[in-house]
Amino acid sequence: MKTVIKTIILNAAELAFKKGLLPSDFTPEMEIEAPRHANHGDFSTNFAMVSASAQKMAPRKIAEIILSCIEESFTFDTENHNRDKTANYTRVKSENRIRILEKIEIAGPGFINFFIAPIAWYPFIQKIHQQGETFGRSNIGQGKKVQVEFVSANPTGPLHIGHGRGAAVGDAVGNILAFSGFDVQKEYYINDSGRQIRTLGRSVWLRLCQLIGRQIDFSEDCYQGDYIRDIALEISQLIVNEPPVKMGDYLLTKPEAEAVDTCAKYAADKILQGIKDDLADFGVGFDRWFSEQSLYDSGKVQDAIKDFKERDVIYEKDGALWFKTESFGDEKDRVVVRNNGLTTYFASDIAYHKEKFDRGFDRVIDVWGADHHGYINRINAAIEASGRKKEQFDVILVQLVNLLRAGQPVAMSTRSGEFVTLKEIVDEVGKDAARFIFLSRSYDSGLDFDLEVAKQQTADNPVYYVQYVHARIAGILLKASEQGIVMVVSHNLELLVEPEEIKLIKILAAFPEVVEKSARDLHPHVIFTYLVSLAAAFHGYYNHHKVITEHQELTLARLCLVSSVKKVISNGLTLLGVSAPERM
């Protein structure tokens, strides 16, 4: 509908110029928006204000000219406006045509306000029924390959609540982009190399030694969580070799380094499997699990370093290799190979991001915890240095979750073992409620997640407010069918004249624009805010009007309306990874 309005304005401006009413055919960057207040119309444009300087005229004067040109020349119809064409009105004067504009007026400093006739909104209901679960889909992505990498937690412990927020955000962003015409791949980067894995191996090994009665101090820099003990116990009980022998005893015969290595590998695999299971329970699936170690095994880290040397962005100083990140906007240069010959984590990250683009992605999105923000410039530098554009890379910084229990902060540390796992949260409050809480507000803000509140107030959680709409409508449709009413797309939608009905349809019609905004901004919470407003509009309608009435045609029209609400609620919730239940 916005594009229709825009076309109307541009055509009016063109006509005004041709008639000599406007001195310039300059077309400014205008905004077309739905005003906050209903008495400012359905859409409003600042066209007159933003073109005032170019036209050297007062905004209100320009607005009057535009207004007269619109009213003088055009009659608009809606017959063909259910396609994405911009020219979806005809320039005819036939009296039979439906006027979509009820009123246009000039207000305030020069706003042109458009009031859309109710009849112009009805086709959206038909459109929703025709398109079903594809309503809201667009092609702004034009099939471009985009990778969304998220969670990517080290396999050194179970996922906690912070990972949950990242998982919910990454998954939803992927869904929204896919719905908007991008070719999306979701990926998890496994940090299965480096010191943390060695620490993991040592932690398990020490626990294992304790199990068999050795007096060993459990080092403070090891992982303290109980899950380490569980894994150690598991390993000790494994039966290996011929003749059969317990793994615990077997490892004791080996050099410590080898034993630690075996523990590390077993524990990492075990924990990673747990992570996969927890994410699956959370409704999050990945297209690919990418191993950091594989970058070393395949030589890609060395290749990347070699490539950068050839590009002359790496130099040697103090026995280490430095990448000139400062010349790409970072505050100082960074080490990629230490003077002891070991590569840094940054080196594999350079190789990894190079690898991403080499795989053919036009665009790469990383979802990180906000505590990694200092890393952005570095990766940007790596991407630019390898010949890609900065614009092809986005980082979504997800602010931290403050976990509380009845208002008191809960210590969260993988190392100390003091944390509440994602699994525990999902088990307690449910997948839908957890995802809702994570997506209900912008990831730019920190989030307080109070376990007691989430548990106790389950029924008050606004996700149920939205899901309830879906279930309520399902109930209505069920009752209608029990009464033998067959749902068809009504030909008498103009029976929907109540203000609450028109308001509902307007909100439904805006869904595609909302999805598009969400995709452009990479902000899933926009969808949620929308769903809440749609739910509120529906609940208000429901409490004022009966859907199933004695008047059969009216009943059909209303069934048509509410079932389209149901479809849009479902589409929106699906994008957020939240289920749309028929019953609750």
Added chain:
RNA sequence: GUGCUCGUAGCCCAGUGGAUAAGGCGUCAGCCUCCGAAGCUGAAGAUCGCUGGUUCGAUUCCAGUCGGGCACACCA
């Protein structure tokens, strides 16, 4: 100290150049002989941290300032 980020009603938070700043929680007053009250209607509650600047217009952009969070390794 430097950098990033966030300061919007008692609490949580949306809006990010436009006309009367949107919700929720909590408080108060109402609504079920009627398609699910996990709902609805109404009331009270905000000089959008502060000070300047840019603009026809600033909660929104810029500078400064105060306050919260985070990051500042040849760690990952």
